Amino acid sequence: xxxxxxxxxxxxxxxxxxxxxxxxxxxxxxxxxxxxxxxxxxxxxxxxxxxxxxxxxxxxxxxxxxxxxxxxxxxxxxxxxxxxxxxxxxxxxxxxxxxxxxxxxxxxxxxxxxxxxxxxxxxxxxxxxxxxxxxxxxxxxxxxxxxxxxxxxxxxxxxxxxxxxxxxxxxxxxxxxxxxxxxxxxxxxxxxxxxxxxxxxxxxxxxxxxxxxxxxxxxxxxxxxxxxxxxxxxxxxxxxxxxxxxxxxxxxxxxxxxxxxxxxxxxxxxxxxxxxxxxxxxxxxxxxxxxxxxxxxxxxxxxxxxxxxxxxxxxxxxxxxxxxxxxxxxxxxxxxxxxxxxxxxxxxxxxxxxxxxxxxxxxxxxxxxxxxxxxxxxxxxxxxxxxxxxxxxxxxxxxxxxxxxxxxxxxxxxxxxxxxxxxxxxxxxxxxxxxxxxxxxxxxxxxxxxxxxxxxxxxxxxxxxxxxxxxxxxxxxxxxxxxxxxxxxxxxxxxxxxxxx
Ligand SMILES: C[S@@+](CC[C@H](N)C(=O)[O-])C[C@H]1O[C@@H](n2cnc3c(N)ncnc32)[C@H](O)[C@@H]1O
Numbered sequence: 001x002x003x004x005x006x007x008x009x010x011x012x013x014x015x016x017x018x019x020x021x022x023x024x025x026x027x028x029x030x031x032x033x034x035x036x037x038x039x040x041x042x043x044x045x046x047x048x049x050x051x052x053x054x055x056x057x058x059x060x061x062x063x064x065x066x067x068x069x070x071x072x073x074x075x076x077x078x079x080x081x082x083x084x085x086x087x088x089x090x091x092x093x094x095x096x097x098x099x100x101x102x103x104x105x106x107x108x109x110x111x112x113x114x115x116x117x118x119x120x121x122x123x124x125x126x127x128x129x130x131x132x133x134x135x136x137x138x139x140x141x142x143x144x145x146x147x148x149x150x151x152x153x154x155x156x157x158x159x160x161x162x163x164x165x166x167x168x169x170x171x172x173x174x175x176x177x178x179x180x181x182x183x184x185x186x187x188x189x190x191x192x193x194x195x196x197x198x199x200x201x202x203x204x205x206x207x208x209x210x211x212x213x214x215x216x217x218x219x220x221x222x223x224x225x226x227x228x229x230x231x232x233x234x235x236x237x238x239x240x241x242x243x244x245x246x247x248x249x250x251x252x253x254x255x256x257x258x259x260x261x262x263x264x265x266x267x268x269x270x271x272x273x274x275x276x277x278x279x280x281x282x283x284x285x286x287x288x289x290x291x292x293x294x295x296x297x298x299x300x301x302x303x304x305x306x307x308x309x310x311x312x313x314x315x316x317x318x319x320x321x322x323x324x325x326x327x328x329x330x331x332x333x334x335x336x337x338x339x340x341x342x343x344x345x346x347x348x349x350x351x352x353x354x355x356x357x358x359x360x361x362x363x364x365x366x367x368x369x370x371x372x373x374x375x376x377x378x379x380x381x382x383x384x385x386x387x388x389x390x391x392x393x394x395x396x397x398x399x400x401x402x403x404x405x406x407x408x409x410x411x412x413x414x415x416x417x418x419x420x421x422x423x424x425x426x427x428x429x430x431x432x433x434x435x436x437x438x439x440x441x442x443x444x445x446x447x448x449x450x451x452x453x454x455x456x457x458x459x460x461x462x463x464x465x466x467x468x469x470x471x472x473x474x475x476x477x478x479x480x481x482x483x484x485x486x487x488x489x490x491x492x493x494x495x496x497x498x499x500x501x
Contacts, residue, residue, distance in 0.1 A: 017057055017064065021050040025065045029053065032073065037083055037160060038214040038235070038242035045086075052085040080210075084163040088237065091129040093181045094136045095232070096264045102280040103137065103228070104144050106259055110227045111151070113257055118440060118488075121153045124226045124253070126213060127234030128157030131168030131206075132177065135198055137230065138205045139188045154484065158211035168208040171198030207480055213246045214238075215340045217372035222478055224253050224406070232263040240271070247272045251288055252374045260286040326355050330362060337365050345369070360389040364396055371403050379403050394424035401433060410437050428457035432482050444489040451486040455479050 021029075026046050034040045041049055056078070057068035072078045094100055110121055121141060125134035134157035141153050159165055167173075178189070178196045189196045198206070211223070213234070218224075229250050235243040250260055251274045260275060262268065268275060268286055275286035333348035346369065352362045367382030380403055386396040401416030414437050420430035435450035458479040 017054065017062060019050070019054055021046065021053060021065060025069075026050075028069060029065070032069065033083075033086070034239060034242070036079060036214065037212060038238040038246070039083075039087065040237065040239045040242075041086070049086060052082060055085065056082050080160070080162050084161045087161045087164070089129040089161060089164050090233070091132045093132045093177065093185070095133065095180075098281065098283045099232075099261055099264060099285075100136060100140045102283040102285055103140055103261070105280050106228070106285070107141065107144050109257070110259075113255070114227070119151050120488075121151065121228075122226050123153075123155045123228045123230070124223075125155065125157040126211070126229060126231040126250070128159050128164075128168060128208070128230075129161070130164045131157055131171065131198075131208070132173070133157070133230060133232070134168070134206050134208075135171070135188075135202055138202055139185050142188070142201065142205065143185075152488065153205050155206045157206060157208045158213075159208075160210065160212050162210065165208055165210060171203060172196070213249070214242055216245065216249065216342050217340070217369065218249050218253060222481065223249075226254050226258055228259045228261065229254060230261045232261060232266070234263075236263065236266060244271050248274070249372075251275065252372060254288045256288055258288050260288070262286070326352060326359075329355075330359075333362070333365065337369075342369055358385060358389060360386040360393065360396075364393065364399070367396070367399055371399060371406075376403050376407050392423040394420045394427050394430075397423060398427060398430050398433075401430065405433065405437070410440065413437060426457055428454050429478070431457065432478070432485075435482065435485055439485060439489050447489045448486060451482050451489070454482045455486070458482065 026043075026049065029049060030041050053065055053068065056072075057065060060068065060071065060078075062068040062071065072082060107121070111119075114120060123134075123137055123141070125137060128134050134155045138153065138155045141155075145151050145153065157168055159168070172192055173189075173196050175194070175196075178186075181189070188199050188202050190199045191197075213231075231246070231250065235246055238246070247260075247268065251272070254260065264283070267284075268277070274288070276289055277284055278287050329348050329352040333345050333352060336342075336345035336348060345365070349362055349366055349369075352359065353366070356362065363382040363385040367379045367386065370376070370379035370382060380400060383396045383400040383403070386393050387400075390396065397416045397420040401413045401420060404410070404413035404416060414434065417430045417434040417437070420427050421434070424430075431450045431454035435447045435454060438444070438447035438450060
């Protein structure tokens with residue numbers, strides 16, 4: 001007899017699903033959705049949620065919503081399908097045109113910063129829905145750059161709705177969507193029967209990927225180095241605490257002096273003090289302040305130890321159990337961390353560290369968290385502690401390299417990425433970062449070879465040891481980033497697997 005599929009065993013018997021969703025069932029779904037996506041559905045959304053649940057649960061032949069909830073909890077794919085039904089994907093080309101005028105007005109400032117670096121402008125449209133926003137951004141900036149081919153532009157659109165992302169990828173829009181597009185922009189589009197399609201230049205400039213803004217930590221190697229982030233009309237549906245975390249992550253992901261655009265009716269008041277607000281032609285934008293790197297911010301282990309000593313019983317319930325073994329604490333902390341529950345992982349890690357300050361695993365996870373929070377000196381200290389115990393930890397060397405790169409120490413970063421590859425020649429992201437450093441140094445041959453290594457590994461071993469550093473991104477998406485880098489240094493000679501200089 002064939003073993004039952006997960007779905008079959010959940011749908012153990014088949015009877016008609018009641019169209020009614022009880023208030024208790026609504027609360028269970030609401031809380032799960034809020035935890036996984038940030039979207040908070042108040043009671044006014046109960047009926048639309050019920051209709052979406054009815055559709056999905058009936059499709060899978062479930063006889064009760066609770067069975068469907070259990071199934072969905074274990075099936076990320078199904079959760080994404082439901083999410084595609086309940087997200088509000090309203091958008092249009094050049095929505096709130098004033099913000100696009102402000103974008104153009106800010107470009108000289110962005111370009112002045114990048115001029116002596118790589119002459120690249122990088123813009124992230126977070127919560128891009130069906131793609132009109134990132135394509136509008138691209139048209140605007142391409143138009144501004146005009147004939148100047150010494151500059152390149154990358155626009156990256158992300159969303160949690162796979163259905164919306166499929167439209168982004170196709171780039172096909174009907175007449176109704178195109179109506180908000182002034183004729184001067186039509187040159188970036190082409191006719192596709194009775195519809196319109198994004199033209200080759202737009203397709204080349206804009207790429208898309210799945211990214212859930214609520215899932216932390218954001219992978220520094222992919223989601224950083226942004227000059228501008230657009231996140232408009234997305235967090236208005238989030239709980240305040242989720243919005244605060246998302247904005248904090250944007251702050252970390254932006255370059256110093258970079259800009260955040262939020263919806264024209266949204267504000268950062270009560271959400272973040274990190275940004276300076278600026279008015280540009282009547283539009284408010286938020287700028288990340290220059291932040292000179294200040295080493296020696298704090299000494300992790302002594303700080304966490306004293307915190308745990310002075311405030312016994314504070315923090316999470318789980319840490320209060322004095323008899324919890326170290327191994328159990330570490331297991332729980334790792335579980336929470338892997339699920340992206342940083343707030344839950346932190347007190348567990350601190351408790352573990354108070355027992356074994358030199359533990360390599362605890363220090364490594366903490367360094368990852370600190371790096372993503374921008375506490376770079378703390379991250380470095382923790383990496384060093386890991387390396388004191390495990391000098392050949394590829395992950396610790398890699399993380400150290402990322403942090404050194406982030407704080408403007410490319411030579412130190414280069415050494416750490418080389419050590420990563422010494423410890424693990426298949427660490428694709430180390431090849432990628434090394435390639436970027438070589439590109440910035442104008443060492444194009446070395447860069448080409450390193451990009452080729454990264455691309456090969458990302459395509460061949462999507463489940464590599466380094467996969468946790470992708471933060472939920474797909475290996476092939478990161479390979480696209482590597483291909484763009486490769487295009488910038490030219491595709492000449494340089495292919496030679498796993499060689500370093
Ligand atoms: C109303 S649309 C806004 C589209 C565009 N930014 C604009 O202003 O025209 C909101 C988008 O946010 C996306 N979204 C909701 N929760 C999200 C999350 N946790 N991570 C990423 N995107 C999310 C939805 O799927 C939807 O496409």
